[in-house]
Amino acid sequence: MIQRLYNWTMSLAEHPNALWALALVSFVESSFFPIPPDVLMIPMIIARPNRAWLIATVALVASVLGGLLGYAIGAFAFEQIGQPILESLGKGDAVAEFNTRFNDFGFWAVLGAGITPFPFKVITIMSGWTGMPLGVFIATSIIARAIRFYLVAGLLWKFGSPIRDFIEKRLGLVTTIFLVFLFGGFLLVRYL
Template identity: 75%
Template sequence: MKRLYRWTLSLADHPYAMWALVIVAFAESSFFPIPPDLLMIPMIIARPNKAFLIAGLAMAASVTGGLLGYAIGALAFEQIGRPILEMLGKGDAALEFNTRFNDMGFWPVLIAGLTPFPYKVITIMSGWTGMPLGTFIVTSIIARGARFFLVAALLWKFGDPIRNFIERRLGLVLSLFVAALLGGFILVRYL
């Protein structure tokens, strides 16, 4: 895994880094274990004037790759989807979660798109459980856009000094934000 991590990171210096980002963001949404943030961060630090272009490409490729994950779940769960989820250690949880997944509406896609939770798990589950495709696409655009454009904006504004925060703590901050958002909705609903 460390070799795959270093290889992915090395793509940021490649002349075709934008294409590499598109491929990694696409693949990460359905089967690849390394998030595109690893490429985005050094690319944006090296070219801050292209920060939002880089984020836009990552978002578009990620949502498109999410459609592949959705198709895997809908059309080939047993052959492809289950082995991917089992490789990630999520196989048993997926079976249990299946019964409640669509009752939650867009929340699973939003949460996975924003937080460090593996987005590919949710894309596959969305197809497997038959989540409405429109809900999946719109929520994926919102979640992945928010995540990638937040990273881009922070790096564009603060540059390399914010890098450590993004790499180490952004997932926690976004997870806390989602928890607070969910808590707010629960309070409003039941109070």
């Protein structure tokens, strides 16, 4: 089923209304859809590099708005909608333990999930469920998704198709390692 969704999402990149399709995918990916918007962004930017920044902006705005839907699911419909979504992603068992620690690291959780391949919908739902301050959630979502989408757009704009393999296979790992070092640096400064 995931492969069919992936193929369907890829086919949208060639559609005349691809920007609207990107907005839709970016919106629903932040709350329940399993395919990330990068699947659409990459072929769209490779096909029209002069629109890279517009494409990234559409993904950013729609993703943050979709994150608000995820937040609302967590805040108002966690048991009916949020928990089944998290369980379908294999994250159901960690929910109770995660809740106790989430808001202590909420900024970092949202930032990390917004940039890395970790499913952003998990963090948006958990942010609402744990009652993370909405302003912190929105600001961090904007920062995280801007970093992710503009980084992808910038790499594709500058290097074109040859960078595609790196983005699809290694960018998430490189970004995750960077965040671990950044977070580790803050912890060292705080406790030394």
